[in-house]
Amino acid sequence: MSAVADPPGDTGAARVAALVRELGVTTRTELVERSGLTRRVVDQRVGRLAELGLVIEDGLAESRGGRAPRALRFDASAGLVGVVEVGGSAVRAGLADLAGTLLAHRTLPIDLPAGPEAALDVAAAAVAALAAGHGGAGLWAIGVGMGGPVDAARGRTSAIPLLPRWAGIDVRGPLTGRFDVPVYVDNEVNAIALGEIAAGAAVGDTDLLYVNLDHGIGAGVVIDGRLCRGAAGAAGELAHVRVVDADPPPCWCGGAGCLVQVAGGAVLDGADVDAVLRAAELTGRALANVVAITNPAHVVVGGPTARRDHVVETIEATLRRYAMPAAVRDLRFSPAALPGTGGLVGAGVLALANLFSVPVLGQWVDDGSPRGAAGRIHRQPLA
Numbered sequence: 430m431s432a433v434a435d436p437p438g439d440t441g442a443a444r445v446a447a448l449v450r451e452l453g454v455t456t457r458t459e460l461v462e463r464s465g466l467t468r469r470v471v472d473q474r475v476g477r478l479a480e481l482g483l484v485i486e487d488g489l490a491e492s493r494g495g496r497a498p499r500a501l502r503f504d505a506s507a508g509l510v511g512v513v514e515v516g517g518s519a520v521r522a523g524l525a526d527l528a529g530t531l532l533a534h535r536t537l538p539i540d541l542p543a544g545p546e547a548a549l550d551v552a553a554a555a556v557a558a559l560a561a562g563h564g565g566a567g568l569w570a571i572g573v574g575m576g577g578p579v580d581a582a583r584g585r586t587s588a589i590p591l592l593p594r595w596a597g598i599d600v601r602g603p604l605t606g607r608f609d610v611p612v613y614v615d616n617e618v619n620a621i622a623l624g625e626i627a628a629g630a631a632v633g634d635t636d637l638l639y640v641n642l643d644h645g646i647g648a649g650v651v652i653d654g655r656l657c658r659g660a661a662g663a664a665g666e667l668a669h670v671r672v673v674d675a676d677p678p679p680c681w682c683g684g685a686g687c688l689v690q691v692a693g694g695a696v697l698d699g700a701d702v703d704a705v706l707r708a709a710e711l712t713g714r715a716l717a718n719v720v721a722i723t724n725p726a727h728v729v730v731g732g733p734t735a736r737r738d739h740v741v742e743t744i745e746a747t748l749r750r751y752a753m754p755a756a757v758r759d760l761r762f763s764p765a766a767l768p769g770t771g772g773l774v775g776a777g778v779l780a781l782a783n784l785f786s787v788p789v790l791g792q793w794v795d796d797g798s799p800r801g802a803a804g805r806i807h808r809q810p811l812a
């Protein structure tokens with residue numbers, strides 16, 4: 430434990446570690462200014478974080494008059510984050526460093542109809558193999574993006590019956606049991622949205638609508654820099670918005686005439702160009718309604734169907750035609766920039782945002798790593 434007592438969950442060490450990570454490279458003087466802690470406390474905390482390997486003294490920073498101060502750098506290689514995506518059409522696993530950079534990843538040969546538990550098992554084995562092969566730093570956390578609605582606070586798929594075999598699956602429990610690290614779970618499309626904001630087409634965006642066109646059709650809605658998850662984790666489930674009024678075919682969700690029935694990846698496998706563009710138009714019309722409610726600054730469209738000819742352009746043209754003009758006047762519209770890896774990058778962002786939030790840091794920073802502290806950490810509210 431540190432020599433100076435702090436309130437639980439808000440140790441000066443946690444504030445200093447969070448700041449060093451956020452700033453990348455900094456100085457003790459800047460940490461004093463930004464943290465509100467005294468110079469003496471900052472010195473003591475930086476010394477402790479250096480002992481733990483989280484902060485490195487790295488040359489000299491620019492002088493602001495007088496002697497140049499020592500630069501402090503966050504060591505992103507001190508630990509690893511396992512990242513997993515169990516999505517509409519693929520299962521992927523990878524490793525990221527503590528800055529969220531994807532170090533390795535693979536798409537796994539698994540049949541999704543075998544069910545999400547089997548897919549998670551295969552993905553967990555892949556994370557273990559990648560971490561063992563990486564050597565050095567151990568796993569500190571796992572981030573998971575799951576298809577369908579997710580109860581992020583409890584780390585499981587939501588109980589609502591949109592995807593019957595996927596409802597109510599405990600994702601966090603088995604992974605925490607296997608790796609003894611904190612585990613963070615969110616909807617796959619939310620994870621891709623976070624990935625596009627971190628390193629893709631939406632860097633720096635705080636009001637984003639990310640739309641994923643895969644077997645399912647989902648939207649990741651980010652408002653004021655925060656994911657909008659909804660009461661049951663089902664916000665953004667565009668797949669089951671009704672778009673066919675004349676003689677609507679019944680849908681497995683219990684409704685009829687749903688967007689996924691005419692624009693889902695399974696329907697469009699082998700479909701002709703006209704059918705694909707009709708699907709893109711219906712998607713654009715559905716998005717016009719979402720834009721009216723959420724007023725994004727940027728719409729990003731990704732997923733396998735988005736890579737087919739003219740799909741992104743057709744969605745944009747339809748959206749601009751049907752949306753309230755004021756809502757689309759300054760709207761930016763882009764294809765996704767991280768095909769195949771956005772969900773993994775975002776799963777890392779999700780895990781790291783929580784691991785390095787001040788309340789969670791307060792649970793583990795004095796131990797030097799979050800390994801073994803998952804029980805305490807999971808009781809903290811989501812970042």
Ligand SMILES: [Zn+2]
Binds near residue numbers: 669670680683
């Ligand atoms: Zn439906």
